Every structure is written in structure tokens, then in C-alpha cells.
Amino acid sequence: MLWACLRFPGLAFSAAFAATPEAGPSALLDNRARKRVIAAVSPEAADAGVKRGQSLAAARALCPSLAVRPRDRAAEARLLAELAAWCYQFSGHVSLIPPNALLMEAGASLRLFDGWPVLAARLKEGLAAQGHAYTIAAAPFAAAAWVFAATSDGMVLPQPEGVVRMLGTLTLAQSGLPSSTVKALSSMGFRRMDDVFRLPRPELTRRIGRDGIEWLDRLRGHTSHVLPAWQPPADFRQRIEFDSELDGSQPLLFPLRRLTRSLANLLAARDGGVQRFVLTLEHARGQVTHVTVAMAAPQRDAERLFELARTRLERTTLPAPARGMELHAEQLPMFRPPVRDLFEPVHGDGLDWPTLDERLRARLGDAALRQIALIADHRPERASRYGTPTTLVLPESRRRPLWLLPRPLIMRPDPVAVLAGPERIESGWWDGHDTRRDYYIVRTAHGQRAWAYLPSGTLDGWMLHGWFA
Template structure:
């Protein structure tokens, strides 16, 4: 079967996109510009700006001279590619084979698709209409080869559909630039006065090769269909999505369990085939009365095991109210990760924290009590007691520094230091006795003071002079005086912790 290709051309792709997002810009001239060797160079002009004579590679100062009220936006690398990919994804409804033609076009292999629209003309009209409706300036042409379609859409006058087998005639009046050539080659053609393809297409191949190189011959052959051109279709990852419709509405917990098991069986088989593990999954149940209930689970590491994921859902099943009945279950893997390679241990050499068993236990706990309630700490390099440790980012994070055990630290630390009344004999001496919660403690032994300064780059306030004291009954406390001794002006003493 004769292959047919459609080439789409978006001459103002990014500026059209911006106009769609910000309709107020439609009436104004604007450009995208970026820094090139310290100068602001226009990378793309909007349709209105282009009409006023602004072209790419012009400096912004020159463009402003032409159009004083010009708006200038910063260009963002990779934006065009992203837009084209999104458009390619949209175009999949017209043909399964869509390729990105950087920087401002798409190729669509339409072989065997157009009869569904009742012919190529209707197909092209429909596609262009749907694309131009939101505001894109778009042109399209159909030919036997991608190259010919590219040439027709950019240089052809108004013949947008080239009949099968008549590429050569259609190409003859076009300029050499229609062959997707380097701008150096195009300049050379212009110098030689070869302004149309017809002027050189009948020249001997060896002459053309000597003058213009191999690339011209390759482009010519590709455009005329004598050589195949390979396009790379855009591939979109298939989302991990499973659905299970029910013949009879499900109302019982057992029914939900069976459905979840069935969905997991399908999902886990695909996960195993593709070598990825699940991190986050969402179960959606659709009730007869039109309500949707979502249930989210998360794991600490990539998981493929059906039983483990089922256990996590099992904890949540009591929270799913079936109402009049459930008619559809869907399961989506929202976040997946590549499975790490695992070595089976020949024998167990004692438990470790990155053990799979501990991770699955924590998943189960997190499902019931919330993942933010499970904490692990690593040391932080601060002397201030409240800041001397921080939350570990993950279950496998190793401490970057040592825990600092040089000075004794209390086993129990109050969240907020509590005020106490003390009797201290002379400044900077440990107190003789203190009252805490109505009880008087006579101090028999004491260590200190250990001065801990407030970190001024983090917060302001008084330093603390800590004392490690023991009362007559042998109970040990961590007291501090906030700031310097101030005589009898106010109570500055606090209790902060309890030693073992």
C-alpha cells in the first residue's frame, strides 16, 4: 500500500500557546528573547510582531526601535519540545504514528486512516480546524513522503494535497530550501542562481555530489521517495491502570477483598514483567449512586509483592462504604520505581534496618497511623539541644556525622522548658534547692555550668547555662538559667530534662 504522510507546521507555536493562556496578548506584538553572548536576541516573534518586520536573531534593541511598545518574554529552553510532544499526544486520535519534527512541526503517518473521515481532504480539514480552533496558527500538507509534505506545507502555494505518484511535478516550482537543507547550501544555490528545484533536478548526480555534497542527494532521494526516511514515533508510557467492572453490585467487605485481590493480580503481573515496583497506588470504587471513593496507599520502597500490597489495602477496606453497591473498581499505580536488584541471603546474619521485613511493617503502620507519625532521627550539627537531631529523609539514610556524646544528655527532654523556683547561693553556682511541681528538691551533687549559646543566625535570645544536678534521693535533673545572672530581677531558671 502506498504510504501517505501529513506534515503539520506551527509557524508561531510558542507565541500562539502564550496567547491561548493569556488572551489579552492577542492584540499586542511580543517576542521571546534570550541572552546570547551578553546580548538579548529575539528567538521567536509573535504573528503581529513578525508582520511588523521583527524576525528571529534580531537584537531586542533593534526590535524595540521598530515597535516601541514591544513586550519581551524570557525564552525557556525545551518549551517547544514539550509543546510539540503534547500536541503529538493529542494527534494520536488521528493516527497512531505521530513523530515530532523539531523545531516547529509534526509528521503524521496517515496511511490507512483517512477513509474514516471520508477522504484526505476532509481528514486534513478536520485536523486543521480542530487545531486552529483554540488559537494555533497551523498549516498542513499531505504527500507520499514526509519530505514532500514538509516542502509543500512550507513552500507550496496552495496545493496542500499532492496526489499519489506526482511528487516530482509538485516539487519542480519550489525553491531549494524546500528540501530541508542547511542554510549554507541554500546560500550556495542562491549564489549560483538556481532558484527552483526544477533548475537542478535533472543535473547528473555526480555533479551535484561534487558541488553540494552527499546530504543534498540524500534529501532529494528521501523527498522523491527513492530512499526511505525513518521517523521516530512518539511513544507514551502506558499508565499502570487496571479496572474491574462487576456484573452484580458488590456490597460486602469480602466482595471488595476479592475485587482488590483480582486487580492486584493483574497489576503485579505487569509490574513484574516490566521490572518496576509500586510506591503509591490509588483504588477508586464507583458506586451505583454515582459516588466515587478513593483509597490511597503508599510504601517505603518499591514493592511487587501482591500479598504485601493487599495487606495495606486490607487495613483500609473497613473505611469503604459500599452504599447501594459498587459497580466498578479501578486501581492506578500513581508512582512507580525501578526495582533494585536483590540478593537472596544464604543465611540471616541478624536483623538490619533496611531489611525488607521492617520496611513492610512500617508500610502497614503508616497505613493506620499515618506516615508522618513514623519518625527516625539522624544527628544534626547543632549544640542547641532541641536542634541536635533532625528527621531522616528516608528509611535508609545514614547519619552524616556522629552523635555527640561528649557531654551527658538527659534521657527525657521536656518539649518546653518549665519554670522552676531555685535558691542559688552565689552567681554562676549551681542552685542549692529548687521547687518543681510543688516538690522541693535539695541538691546534693551538681556539675556545670555548661553554656550553650543561641545560634544567632537562626534565632535571637538569651544563652543557657545548663547544670546537671542530683537531689538527695538520687534523682538527676537538667536545669538551666536563661541568660546572665541578674540579681533578683525575675525568675530565669528552668527545668529541661531528666537524666537516667
């Protein structure tokens, strides 16, 4: 077993500022004993002298333009779960350590990813792309990995002996023991973990209690440590509430990108795709706008999901500024990557039809793309309609025009010559659309060939119905 621990020190900050990032100095507020204190600061704010633990008034005095936001624990939990989803692609056992750490069993994945350096590089690349700062450490025991991730970033200790030796060099405060225990031990004159480990077990138990000794055993791998495995959820629903109302589609792109990326992370974890999702924009007075994004085939690429959602969003006119945005994907079907022939020459953009179809639908709307189906009906208007074509229907044996007029028009002037006909079409008495017409192929004065009809039994009143184009 090799447990890798990822700690995200900036998680609380990113969670609170997820929807609308602040450009200037910003800080996070926490309620501690009914006092509002600074919990985290941005680099700009730190330059101005704002520090953790300061009161809000003190921070405001140091930096008047400071933007503050309260800590959002629910958002932090969601962000951590989202990171777990992303990590799930590297390991089958990912465990959440709230508020801001993840543990994953990497030992079984090392062979697949060609060793620790490659796996670490992929983690680094992926997390950097998502803009998360993190520290990482790996050890055979989960608790030790968690401790090392905080004290020595990047450390990998595959052997238990090395772990115990390294733990010995840590100070008591770094050990992960409760602060009351740390205080008690240091008042007894202990400085480093080495000193604690050397103590006989019954003595130690009397001093730090069962919980303390249990923790020390976990650190050194003396007892097994059962961690609940994170399970990817079966659907996706995430909501971002904005601080202010956002008008127009442009400012909505930032939260949209975040939502589609976290959807893509979940899809990667589930090894699934998404074929349809709904964006819900919340306006004032409970008004909502739904934007449905549907795809021809399941997708999971973050960039592509974002592009599709963006084009749909840009085509939608919003009745009012938006206060919040929710992305909901009910079904996450299997994802099958497209199969391409190795020797098939790729032309142009090298898109496949489903991708092109989506791109066109996203811009033009679903109704703009259609196919033509042949229907077994003698009435000319009903023999062809928009729908899914099948090969089961046999076409009419008589000549038919390539263009049909949407509805017959009075023909002016009258045709100059009749080339073929009449063909009596009489059908449809059963559904109330009874048709009785004599069709002719005629020629106009311009030499055009037309499909025209006379109401049956008459020789006057030509109606134009198609062109032999």
C-alpha cells in the first residue's frame, strides 16, 4: 500500500470565491467565538499586511479596498468531493479528509502510471490546470502521509522504517495530535516525536489517553486504519450563487466553465459521458431560465462541454440578470471513444459527423437540422416529410419532381404544353384529407418543367405543386 495525501490549503478560499473571483485584495472571514476574524487572505491582501486571525476591523484599516466573503463550508465540501472525483481516475480508493485533504491509494496504480514520478507529474499538471495549490506526500500509512503532506511537501517514503525515522524528527505540533495533548506533552518536557516514541506504552497511554496512543499507532502503521472509500455519485447537480446579479451571457462564462469542468471531472471518475444536461439560470422573484444542452453522442471532454454550453447560452435571451446558475445532468451514460481507422486520411478539421452535427445544432437550433423520410402515402404532400429515414418504403414508380412546393400555388400563366398525364390521385377519404386531383407534367413559357394539377374533372384552374429541377 502506498497512500498519497493531497492537501489543498487554499480550498476554503477557492470555494468561497468560485463564482466570481475578485481581482483585487480579498480575504475570507470565519466566525470564531462570535468574533469575525480573517481566515485566509489573497497574495495582494497579504502584501497590504492583512494576516490570518486579524479582526475584520483591523484588516479593513490596513487595506480599505479589501473584499471579504464569509467562509462557505458547504461549498468547501462540494469542492473537495469534486477533487475526489478528479483523483478517482488515478486510484480506485479515494477518501475525503475534511476540510481540505484527500487520501488516495496509489500503490496499486503505480504500475499503470509507470511509477510515482509520472503519476505525480500528472497530478501536478491536472491540478495546476484547475488552478488548485496543493501539497503532496506519500507513505505506506495513511495517517503518516497526511502528516507529511503538511510538513514536507513532495516526500515519498515507500518503506515503513523510513517513515518511523522521519516521524521521529517531527516536532510535537506537527504530529497531528490534538493541541491539548501536544500542550500536555511539551509541559512534560517532550520536544520531538522521537522522545514520545521511546516511552513505554503503558506510561504513554496513561499520559495521552487511548485516543492519543491510537493515533501514534496509526502513524507508525501498528494498527490498520480503515478509510471510507469515496463513491462517485450517479448524477450531477451543482449550483453556484452569485454575489451580484450578472447581466448578459459574457459574465456567466466564468461560472459556466467551472460547472462544466467539475462535470467533466465526475465523468472522468465514472468513466462515463453525458448526453444531455440542463443549465438553470435563476433570476429575481423566483424566475428561472432553462437552457438544455443535448448531444448526439455521450461526451466528456471539459473543453467541448463548455463550448457546447456556451454556444447554447449565447443564443438564449435572458429575461433578467442572473443571480445563480445550476448545472444538472440526470443521466450519465457509458462513454465510448470514437473509433478511427489507423490509416484513414484525415481531411480538414477531421471531425466526425456527431461532432459536426452538435456544432451546427448548437448554433442553429435543433429544428434547423433535419432529414427527409419517404412515407407510403399516395397523397403528394404526405409522401415526404421531415423525420428519420428508413429503407423500408418503396418509392412511387411514376415520375415525381425533386422540388415540392410547401403548398400548391395558382399557376400563372397557364402552361404552354402538357408533356405527360393525367395521373389521377384520389386518396385519403378515411382521415378527412380527401384528395382528388389530376396531375400533369407541364412545360411553362420559360421552358421549365412543372408538376401541376387540375381539380379532377375540370380543365381550368392550374395549380403548381412541384418543379422537375
